[in-house]
Amino acid sequence: MICMTLMPGRDSERVDAARNRSRVLDAAAELVAKRGVENLTMDELAKTAGVGKGTVFRRFGSRSGLMHALLDHQEREFQTAFMFGPPPLGPGAPAAERLRAFGGAVIARLDVDGPLLRAVAAPGDAYYSHPTQKLVRQQLTHLLKEAGAVGDVEMIGYQLACCLNAGLLLHLRHEREMSLERLVLGWESLVGSVVGPEP
């Protein structure tokens, strides 16, 4: 017959595929926990997970894709928090306050997810085009507008987002030994500068 297996089928995943996916994710989480993100090699991951390397790449596309998958859970949680969660991060608080809280939330994740977040940043500008990054900017831009920021709000969104990138924050925290409080204050000042004086 012509209409083979099933319709272009959305999310159906063969059971072996699903099993291998979780094998890989489990192994990755374990290896990352044990020896840190930068010491994870794809070869070793494949071997530990008991699958071929091709399988890992078929599933996750690239090293940073894998990292992204590892972050997926926390990322969704964060996104839900700032889109639907309680104020001051979520809706309900004044936009300027939500902006401040946004940075605070990013910085609060630093010690846990920072290295992974940095590892996700692919070379080239894939980083800026990544859905996650886009969502961050979209939220920032949205809040900026709501807070009454004037001028090229999209541009300001980029500028703010880029001051929250994990590479920078981790550098400040570890090489320059800045405290989380200082990072938060720095962010809040920046926000204060760009949203202008309170109405």
Place this chain on the structure above:
Amino acid sequence: MICMTLMPGRDSERVDAARNRSRVLDAAAELVAKRGVENLTMDELAKTAGVGKGTVFRRFGSRSGLMHALLDHQEREFQTAFMFGPPPLGPGAPAAERLRAFGGAVIARLDVDGPLLRAVAAPGDAYYSHPTQKLVRQQLTHLLKEAGAVGDVEMIGYQLACCLNAGLLLHLRHEREMSLERLVLGWESLVGSVVGPEP
């Protein structure tokens, strides 16, 4: 004898070394001009330059070190311009104006040096620790103080510097198709925000 050749000698470089250095740099410049930064491989570079790969790495340490060497001339020129050149970039103009001009100068280099500047950015936080990057921040911080910025001026320096990174600017310019003018205006607004209202 014990005191061999010459004193720990500062800058003396053997003639073969010097010759090979310029061979490599010439070949690199040519290859980059011909096929772009991202298509330059160290193997090919070594072969084109007619030296061994070991020589290239001995001389320049790493791929990004090589890129840095390629940028050296323009970088020195830029540094001299903002430290000793004519206003508004150099000393003589009001600090706030110099800050604006600084971003303008960086953005003006984009089309020429941008890809190279982005290629220099090494993974990890080596980028932020690089002398060039430090100089940029130092200058920004200096101007900020002079312009009367209040608060954590060092932090603001980092924030400003990070809004001028080549990766971001190239993304805005090419993926988002923003004009140079828009980038400059975006920078100037940012500066306006952080240095506060004119005295």
Place this chain on the structure above:
DNA sequence: CTGTTAAACGGACCGTGGTCCGCTTCGTAT
């Protein structure tokens, strides 16, 4: 010139991210 020494050389070698492609397995249609 000759001898000596440290610097420089170069290319074989390695680790790692990523691709390729012939083989296997799953899931359905009959």
Place this chain on the structure above:
DNA sequence: ATACGAAGCGGACCACGGTCCGTTTAACAG
């Protein structure tokens, strides 16, 4: 049960950045 096509599999393979180390050579002393 059987047939069959697509999805999945896995490991050999490739490209590239970076290292190592035995060999060559510039530079100076005598």
